[in-house]
Amino acid sequence: MPPPTQVTRWEPAVRATLTRLTLNHSLNGYLVLAIIWKESGGNPWAWNPEPKYRWLMNVNTWKPFRPMSPAEIASEVPPADFPCLAGDRDQEWWGQQASWSLMQIMGSAAREQGFKGPYLPELCDPYINLEFGIKHLWNYAMQYGNRTVHDGLQRWNGGGDPLYADSVLSKETEIAKVF
Helix, strand or coil: CCCCHHHHCCHHHHHHHHHHCCCCCCCCHHHHHHHHHHHCCCCCCCEEECCCCCCCEECCCCEECCCCCHHHHHCCCCCCCCCCCCCCHHHHHHHHCEEECCCCEEHHHHHHCCCCCCCHHHHHCHHHHHHHHHHHHHHHHHCHHHCCHHHHHHHHHCCCCCCHHHHHHHHHHHHHHHC
16 A cells, blocks of 8 residues: 655655754664654544643653652652643643654653744644654664664553564554655
8 A cells, every 4th residue: 555645755854954963974864754653643632631641750850760669650749849840730740641743752852852932732743753762762662772774663662562563664664665
């Protein structure tokens, strides 16, 4: 099945982002498009809350937020010491626990990669999303431990779906036929 135009239309932006980040020789743009196809279908407004995600960032120190107690993890209210850049703690708390836009990057992963926008919905800007999604893909999934592309994709997905990498690699093959 060929990729939808909703996905392939992002190819110039993916290529430009890889070039700007000097990753155009290290990371395959078709792989990024395949992730976009799998994760959001190319919809920059895609959003998915993931309330069990607990690897959060402290935006005051730019380090991981402290370990939380079981009661804090079970709570729907952020701990009193959970910081935010703007607005209130709730928006940062829930924003870090959601995946955003084209690449469905987690809000906390974008923070980890240096996203300093005051509000995490800014990740719905396709160009911001590509920048921080590609940085995270490279730094966390592909470079980490010199893994294979397959292992890197499983790491990107959090390992929840054992067929995730195979699905993305299959989509990458379909995208390569178009370009």
